[in-house]
Amino acid sequence: MLGIFVLILYWFAGSALVAWADWPIPGSVVGLLGLWLTLVIYGSVPDWLKQPSSLLLRYLTLLFVPAGVGLIEHWARLQENGLQILVIIAASSLLAALAMVAIFKLARVK
Amino acid sequence: MSFEIRTLLAISATLGIYLLAEQIYIKLRRSPLVHPVLLSIFTLMGLLTLLGWDYPTYQQDTLFIHFLLGPATVALAIPLYEQMALIKKMMFPLLISCLVGAIVAAFSAALLSAVWTGEELLSLSLIAKSITTPIAMDISAVSGGSPSLTAGMVLLTGAIGCLLIPITLRLLRVQNDAVHGFVIGLTAHGFGTAQAFEKSVTCGAFAGLAMSLTGVLSAFVLPITPLADWVQVIVR
Known part of the structure; x- marks a missing residue:
């Protein structure tokens, strides 16, 4: 759950930054860059972050089914x-x- | 039907149909024509029509699944970080080809559609067709397209890319797995990445890299290009 919390926290921070700076960029992408930068500085991926992330990415395609049904x-x-x-x-x-x-x-x- | 029951039914149906579709996909030797996403979307569309369920209701009921796209996009940072050693080795060609590939994919689709179909919303929604869905839907909203139409275009692009790109690369005599993965990851995003991992780990890693890099580069570059304005000028 800590991993999910951190992912949402970076998403939130990215979205807040984008809204504040009025950039035409998705907040989730800024969150991605922020997390990547953090990992580069930290030097490794902790297990509690790796596990929920792998699960989300393994089922990434499932997550866009609701939007796809919008067709x-x-x-x-x-x-x-x-x-x-x-x-x-x-x-x-x-x-x-x-x-x-x-x-x-x-x-x-x- | 009470709100709670309806929401639970929508979420269970979506998960159940997806898991079943995945089994069918594996049984049919992973042909991109029966990709689990395509199968489950068409099944759910049929179910909605049959039950007389309107899409806005279904969309609201499955918001929980859709919500997870946010943390999943942020989680793409992890494969990107893990592939740093590979990336550093061929940094320059990767960056240039990703930038050019992303621009060609977006411009050719949107402009061709503007000239041929004359449909503004469709052309704007095609801009993000090669980008992984969570990022594509956000980019589309920013450039004036329709996020749900974009999601559909992205899915079709993934399936078509998985059919066409391997044949094209064979004709062009591309034998390097890294290059193969990078090209299919850029054009066919998650679909291509899944297919590339079946070829080899290197191929999959580079496809995943191309998918993340294209998403990030496109999110920064596409909104500042005049593409959306050009489409509007051609259409009107």
Whole structure:
């Protein structure tokens, strides 16, 4: 439970900082950076933090099911633009992959 | 139905269907077409329609599950920290390719959609399609998209990436597991990371790194680019 408490505390601190500074960045990401920085300074991951975190990350995909079900609200749009959406996503994923592989080849990462 | 019973039913149904979907996924040799998230979302959508349950009610009832996305995002700091030694070795190419990959993924999807579909909300929601869901939904809200539509686009991107990227990388003769993982983690976030861990530990570690790094970089970079304005100009 201490681990969960610390995660929520960093989330809260991140959100508070973002709200105070009026940044267009999610508070959870600032919390992530804060925790990462803390770990770098501290030098290791304590077991009480590692265990609840591993459980959350193991079931990360479950956590976005409620939001995903929200697609039901956009059903008409999906029926109308479904094929276009699939083609756009496929093309964009390919372009991103090609650009990245080109950079790795230029940097001679084999 | 009382509030308490309804909430418990919604949470139990979501957990139960997900765990069942995971078993089916494992039985069908982890084909991205039957990814547990896709399976459970479509099953729950069917259930909601059948029971005449409206989404805002379901959303409120499952708020507890959704809430855990916050601590889970913060928890991504741990794999990021654990992979520091690997990251330091190829820091420069990783950072550049992550930045370029994230920008290409966001710009190409949003602009293509703006030109082709002319739908503003859809195009804005596609900006965050390659980013891990908790961060994507926040970025989408910031750039004027719809968080729930974004969540859907992210899921579709994950499934499509898991089908397309391994074939593409084979055609491009990429044999390095680190590069393979990094590319699939950037384009297909959590779906890609799960698939990469099945290939090798190095592959999975780099996919996880790409997923976290893309989320963090995108959260800082995308809101300050003019992409959302461009989409609005094209659509109008």
